[in-house]
Amino acid sequence: MRVTTLTMMHMSVFLLLVSSASASHYYGGFLTFTPKGLNPDGSLTVEILYREAYRICFPYQTWYCYSGNCGITTRSVTGQIASYSGPSYSWCQLETILIKNVPTDSPFEMREASCCWIYAPNNNGQWNLFAHIDLGTRSDTRKPNSSPVTTIPPFIRVLQNCPQTINILAHDPDGDHVRCRYGTVQNMECGTCYNDPDFYLDENLCTLKYNKSNIIGPHIFELVLEDYPTRPITVSHMNGMSLTKYPFHTSSNGSSSPTTTAPDPLSKIPLQFVVVVDQASPSCTPGQYIPKFVFPTPGNGESLSAPVKKEMKFIINATAIYAMLSAIVITGPLNMTEYVTMHGHFAEAVIKWTPTDDDLGDNVPICFTAQSTFGTSTFESEMRCLTVIVVHSIGTGTASVFCTEGTMTVEVDKSSVPGLHEENLHLKDPLCTLTSNSTHVIGIMSLNSCGTEVEEDNTTITFKNEIISFESADGIIARTNDVRIGFSCNYPKRGQSYFEFTVHKIPFVFTEKGFGTFTYQFEIFHSSLFNSMVDPSTYPVEVNLGEMMYLQIVATAQLSNTILFVESCRATPSDNHNYPIFYSIIENGCIVDDTVVIYAGNQTVFRFGMEAFKFIGLHERVYITCSVILCEAGNHTRCSQGCVNGTATPAPHYRRRRAAITETSSHFISQGPLQLRRSSDSIGSSLTLNMNVVFIAGALLVALATVCGALMYRTKMSALKYQKLPSTEF
Template sequence: MRVTTLTMMHMSVFLLLVSSASASHYYGGFLTFTPKGLNPDGSLTVEILYREAYRICFPYQTWYCYSGNCGITTRSVTGQIASYSGPSYSWCQLETILIKNVPTDSPFEMREASCCWIYAPNNNAQWNLFAHIDLGTRSDTGKPNSSPVTTILPAIRVPQNCQRELKLLAHDPDADVVRCRYGILPNIECGTCYQHPDFFLDENSCTLTHFPTAITGTHVFELVLEDYPEQSIGVSHRDGTQLPRYPWTSYSQTTTSSPWQWFTSTTTSTPWQWFTSTTTSTPWQWFTSTTTSMPWLATTTISPPSNALSSIPLQFIVQVDQSVPSCADGEYLPMFQSPTPEHGKIIYAAVNYELAIKVKAAARFSTLTNIFISGPLNITKVVNANGNTAEAVIKWTPGSDGFGEHFPVCFVAESVLGSSFYNSEMRCVVIVVGHTTGEATVSCNEMTMTVEIEKASIPGLNDGFVRLKDPLCTLMSNSTHIIGTMSLNTCGTEIEEDDESIIFKNEIVSFENTSTIITRTSELNIGFSCKYPKKGKASFSFTVHKPPYVFTENGFGTFAYQFELFTDRLFNSMVDPSAYPPQVNLGEMIYMQIAATSPILNTVLYVDSCRATPYDDPNYPVFYSIIENGCIVDNTVVVYENNNTMYKFGMEAFKFIGLHERVYITCSVILCEAGNHTRCSQGCVNGTATPAPHYRRRRAAITETSSHFISQGP
């Protein structure tokens, strides 16, 4: 009977492959799921999301129920989210959202299979996707499990001669441990299940490393993501069954409590029954074979899949291109720059509020052409590619149906030189929807933005733990309002523009008290902006010259720093703002002055560090130190005056070696109350001295401001 069932299954797969042989070539896909709650009739609602990529934009296949009761689909939405057209390949990525009503919380499995992958060595063209879903109640959370969250660009380029890392997104909404592995069940969760000897998959970190030994061309990856609890738990179901789930480190194939025991089940209702067969015609023998002629055994002996909380597929291709002259990021291969978020960053958004993510990439010797993204439906991007740099603003407005969910977004920058195309690293972020928002009153003038929030409009607000986008920028608070004033180029303010306007955007967010491990306050995320028309009668104009930097902090009120260049050592004549960028000769002295203005009397200005960069970014990797930890490190620096509110200094002009013609000077400055033991009173702390302790300001006695970056130039 088992042999007959197995034969029929293989026949159905064969017929499916034959019927789909003319389908457009496949580039990969994945599936995730999110429980959405209990219905009045006792059924459960679950959201199934899957993305797949084909050569052209057409949803060729659909998932079907492989085992268990998969319920009925009550709503289905499909749309295009990304596409690419290039000399090596073209693809279109589609997203489908299925809302299902499932009558039981017992485990079920979904599968999709067809033909054909795009051409790739070591691949037989067949593809298979498989997902194991369990909606039982977890003993640790009291809720059903959510699968890991992931996405990916369908095709990633790497040069043949470079070792490159592809960091896969493996985020879990339940804070479980996520592991990535190769698919190992042929015709179930993979086609050939090939494990590439020229790539190393770190299953714990979900990082795929390419070694410079891989042949050029297309390489198919059929991976599986699984989540495991941090501690041993049980998953209970209405039919009375309770399945134990263990942390990954506690799994053992020799103990009776091991989750491997479920593979030996002889119950006919489970699809795993055929693994217990001892006949040579069963595919179980493939996993125990030591024959090296089978490609899936080329690198290691395969073990059966583990009993995770859930199992979802992740499939894609890696295109190994011809060699690149240099493997260093930022030369031929694009490199992401600030304010691009780091890989794995959690970004909070609110229902019906537009979220904007800014991405920037550059390369010295190749031309940036585009920034590609894979994100949720209705996500948009505006890309400005200009020579050696490219910037993109990714925008998305979550709807109410996304409340509480985690949405993945990945992006890659591409550049070209002649007929060669290069990809940056892939970065991915997770957008979490559902934070508290309030209304902000904003006033704008030609140099500053002022924002006010009425405390009564946000119940439970702890005004002691709110700040602007820049963590170093805090806010003032009185009995009724939270208030902040900042200049247009400080505190993490981002600049966007369209054909009509220039927009300065920031947000007020809450942060946690790091001395505790719990919170009883709502998270806060309130965006605000100032919009200025580009055309028509305007009261001011935008120039290269930086206006005064304005900040607001509790205990210091609103204070400002002004960073200016002067024509000589007497500091009587300031360089005219209309003359920016000023031109100076190499070796010529340049004179700079930092002045502080504060409503608090008896304050001290302290210049902690100054560095030069070729771009207006203090974190740019190419920099030259002028002052560090209050100590002068450039031997041409002369300090002409250093009093409580004024710092005047000069140095010989220089240029960066290479293509950089401009220099920006950025300094980190602090304002302190005089007479207190603060960072200002410590002065120079050189590298050989014992590091000075970091003084965390107590709210009962605030004696110094946060450290703020101010810059001038180029």
């Protein structure tokens, strides 16, 4: 009996500790729902997903049925999906998935409430989460409504002196219009129910705009997301009740019309989070102290398709030239894996997730931010979010792959993929389309083009790409089967061929409908005679400051009577044309650097020279990247337009002409690296360095680790993504 009493006392103490831990430890949460179909007995299955964040990883609370028939839970899964630990704030985010069997499609409501929020001014600590769910059948889709899809890192940072717009993820699987508003007391949608005057919530765009605040520290946000149809529809229920749902009309300034009563939404879901205002930053420019996302990071609002049982992967890259990258914070689904590496001023995260059969039809939200530090200060990037749409397993097809030291050729038997349409196919880089003959679809590309990814282990380097189908620009409907055909070439880590394609760039090969296969060869020469090319085995090319460099681009195409046009060239300290530090040489077909000399060539040969330089700071290497286009001669194309002054982009009609197959897409090609020759001669020649370059490059100080030898691919190739595979995958 004494043992039992002591055990009960210990449990009471534990529960008291848990209760104390939850006080002032809530960081926010949200709930979404997805109908999963009608059961044979007439009941419905619905998936309820909610994420909540606390200072300690513990599922403190559970949702309960507030009104209506919420059914019974047949399965429940809970797990940690994200966490953060810093000097002032720490949090852990949990995801719970409930599979419910609901006997009727009538509306029901769920609620969760407790205490307490983390400390913040104008916050009473209490929190409430409220969701309205209606599984009636819509007249437009003939299916039950799905709620808006959202997620958010529970803790977002802004800088006191830097205006920022937080784009709240508000994706709707049914194509409805989503509004974001503050919760109200009368609807039990919030605890504090405070409309923060330092932030402006655009309800119709779902953006939270910050300008300036005198309050340093946490600000609490308790929002509600509502979805409205874009035209009037009816929602019918099994009990014979039918409700008409109307669009939400707004006035010209974006507010609701004062002369009409706001219509009832299809659903209501909560979204609560914390925004912390940090001390002022020396600069508000992304990429300096504040991290900036760079290629190939997905853009905000993008949608990705993920077939069931097939691994989905994307890469996040971030940089800050004056601060050190310290974290990439990602909130995504259970069982998502993250491989995050920090390289001083640069960080990379490789995100992988494999959906299961249970995820079919789901729209899965993922959001991420990057953080950097300088001294005791922390800086956070913009928040980016994307939605992963889980689809049926897709066609695999039968592909034959032919590998050389410089190219991959893939041939797909048309008969192996019913309904295969060449015009709906491209490689990982959407600009790289394919050609075909009567029996096969064909793609030819170099190892450093068309979105090719590079992976390596201790003995092998692998180049991977995919043939992917695409649909119309509206992205709403599909009339062809999804296709995703992967192919790769494996090379042993030995021999001359490996050395050559890890340093010197081999010719860039592309395939496009209407142009077939064409090649760009970018080389460096010893003199203006262009009769002696720099030996590829001597790369990286050593130069003296101020010394003339001679570069040549040659285009070779299956079509005759073509013209090569060099649209732009820039120098970067990294082999990535989107790298934030660059020096322009040619822009929009116009010469920018005043040391550039154009030499005689022909329609498919472009030759130019310029004085060598380096980026001031710790950069030892320079890469030259150019954007090039191939056109048919005699047509009005971007090639015939020539130099476009200023930063103007080509007129829209060139895109329409592109459909007539008179010019290729713009492709990036690069060569390098060039590096400063370490000798007394190079020191003396530095006096001839173009002062314009010194001024511009001097303002872009940054340190970038340079990896040599067999790992040269860690400096990103143009349109090429690199990651080192964990040894556990082999």
